[in-house]
Amino acid sequence: MIGSLALGSCKKFLDINTDPNKSTSVEPKLLFGYAVTAWDVNKNSGDSWMNLGFIGQTIANGGDFSDNWGAFDIYDLSQNSMSNNFRMAYSTAGNNLVQAIKIAESSSPANNNAAAQCKILLAQIMFETTMNFGDIPYSQAFEPEKYPNPKYDSQKDILEDLLLTLDEAKSQMDPTSPLKIADYDIFYSGDLAKWKKYANSLKFKILMVMVDKDPSKASAIAALVQDPSQLVNAASENVRVPYSTTPNNENPKYRLFLEDNPFTYANKVMTDIMVPKNDPRLSKYFDLPAGETQYIGVESNVDADKHTALLGKYMFRKDAPSLIVSYQEMLFLEAEVYARGIGVTKDISKANDLYKAALIEAMRFYEVPQVQIDNYIANNLVDLRTAADPVKEIHLEQWVDLMDRPVEAFIQWRRSGPEGSEVPTLKVPFGATSGALLRRYILPSTETNSNSSAPSPIPPYYEKVWFDL
Structure with missing residues (x-):
């Protein structure tokens, strides 16, 4: 368990108050706050959000028509980006959380709540890191x-x-102890009941990643979905990083693009799903060029033109929150559990109700007017009870909901079916460097050159990680 791991990091770490003439401890809340910032900025930057958006084909770079700097869509993986992602997980965010856990548990009296909060966030970061890189340093990573x-x-x-x-x-x-991270807890302000829901929701996500490779996880999944009050069960319980219009507290994507047109475009895979359904999120996700009335997407690494829909400025406004775990995400997963009968009796009607509720919540999150939501539900919602493949319909909408969360979209796509049957169907981009779709990040040379335990040969980007069927 993280609490009993060797606590240190992969190579070089931040030295925390090592001057013997100064305090030898830092408050856990300060380390926690720094870790959240380092992690979320990385997750919503050119090193993660843009790269995985291009790789996972939730967005497109527009080819030679664009001023975009992206080449990840053709699997030209920047060593700097790989290194930045790895460094965040270990040397900055991860190391700070490990130090916070140590300090909290060794204090007198022990601050067990702060330690628990840090463990949950560290579990989130390690989950995302292994999803991207596969096998990674873990049990010996932090000493x-x-x-x-x-x-x-x-x-x-x-x-x-x-x-x-x-x-x-x-x-x-x-819950009886006043000791906890509260003022630096930007998720829940120290509400431990919500932190337990966060832990259970992350556990649910991990179990759903594992269950197709390890069917024994079905019983644990059933125990969660049969009492959804244990999970994030309302929009007010969403795990999210808030941002504001205050200088230096804007959403990282706003700072990435500086409110300019990012020359990042709607991917045709996304518009091919949304346009036929007249999905009202289209106007949130994308902006129409002047004079256009239809949202036109472009394939990965294919040249866009003046008619191609751009990434919507709504998506990188200053105060756009960064969503970590959402109510709609839980509802989609619950719908999938009942549609597939994972640990529970298959119930398409119940799955349909959960699927409908998930779509409503997804649209509300993006501030779609209620009248448009009602119209969509009445006229365009796929009825799972009569659908030829209800699980596929759920997977499609799960993926669309994750358009602005490419880390999660990439996980969702890989777990949606065996190789060749994933939802949606993706194809190798024009000009990509191999005949296979990318399925993982490659290890950075900063790690492989300095850690003699690194695998040799280095797993190529088209090699599946363990959970990927």
Whole structure:
């Protein structure tokens, strides 16, 4: 479990108050706050959001028509970006959370709630890191003096341990104690009941990633969906990083594009799903060029033109929140569980109700007017009870909802079916460097050159990670 891991980082780390003439401790809340900032800025930047958006084909770079700098859509993976993602997980966000856990648990009295909060966030970051890179340093990753070359743990072992860590964090919480991270907790302001929901929701997501490779996880999934009050169960319980119009507190994508047209375009895969259904989120996701009335997407690395719909400025407005775990996400997963009968009796009618509720919540999150939502539900909603493939319909809408969350969209696409049957169907982009779709990040040379435990040969980007069928 993370709480009992060797606590350090992959190579070089931040030295925290090592001057013997100064305090030898930092408040856990400060380390927590820094970790959240480092993680979310990375997740919503050119190193993650843009790269995985191009790779996962939720957005398009417009080819030679664009001033965009993206080449990830043709699998030209920048070593700088790979290194920045790896460094965030270990040397900055991860290391700060590990130090916060140490300090919280060794304090007198112990601040068990702060430790639990940090463990949940660290589990989130490690989950995303193994989803992107596959096998990674984990059990030896956070004690460089003892393990200068930390071993690589299997993705399965990491996911199993994350499940244990989340249960440990929930058990560690003490609602009677005033000690916790509150003023620096931008998610829930120290509301431990909501933190437990966050832990359960992340656990649900991990289990859904694992269950097709390990069907024994079905019973744990059933235990969660049969009492959804354990999960994020309302929009007010969403895990999200808020941003504002205050200088230096804007959404990272706003700072990435500086409110200019980003020359990033609607991907044809996305518009091919949304346009036939007259999805009212189109006007939120994308902006129409002057004189256009139809949302036209472009394939990955194919040249856009003056008619191609652009990424909507609504999506990178200053105060756009960064969504981590959402109510609609839980509803879609619950719908999938009942549509497939994962640990529960298959119930398409119940799945249909959950699917409908998920779409309503997804549209509300993007501030679609209620009249447009009502019209869509009445006239364009696919009825799972009569659909030829209800699970496919759920997967399609799960993916559309994750358009602005490419880390999650990439996970969702890979777990949606065996290779060749994923939803939606993607094809290798024009000009890509191989005949296979990308299925993972490659390890950065900063890691492979400095850690003798790194795998050799380095797994190529088209090699599937453990959970990917």
